[in-house]
């Protein structure tokens with residue numbers, strides 16, 4: 001498991017490739033600037049190299065253009081999917097000045113947020129995947145408080161009750177260790193668990 005920490009974020013990342021494969025068709029990306037943090041998961045369609053070629057578009061675009069809005073970023077990724085299989089992509093951007101989380105997703109990468117008062121948020125992705133064709137998008141925005149927990153994962157991670165896992169863990173490392181135990185070898189699996197600090 002990989003860790004990512006600064007004054008505003010403590011996050012853990014786990015990735016496992018489908019049984020026997022060397023390369024995962026899932027790709028993740030995390031990046032922090034002084035006043036914002038961005039992270040994303042892309043799940044390429046198909047498997048092996050074909051899946052990876054589609055998923056790898058995401059970090060290339062985000063490395064270069066992370067200051068743009070998340071819908072602009074998804075549109076750029078979509079434009080690069082022509083002649084490729086396509087990918088499900090979820091992006092979150094955390095604004096440390098306004099204390100907001102923005103989220104947008106096309107396809108089956110899920111996000112859960114547990115707020116400090118115990119309330120759970122389950123932002124829904126837009127159905128489909130980035131395929132190079134025009135794609136509808138939707139951005140949701142939440143205000144966060146110190147200690148809010150987020151959990152983003154590709155569909156290779158199957159949680160029977162995300163609410164139970166998120167409410168049982170007081171910190172992202174405990175959550176990550178609990179979820180890691182449940183990951184089966186049948187699909188590429190990736191998750192990012194993090195807590196937001198004021």
Ligand SMILES: [Mn+2]
Pocket residue numbers: 043154155156187188
């Ligand atoms: Mn998958």
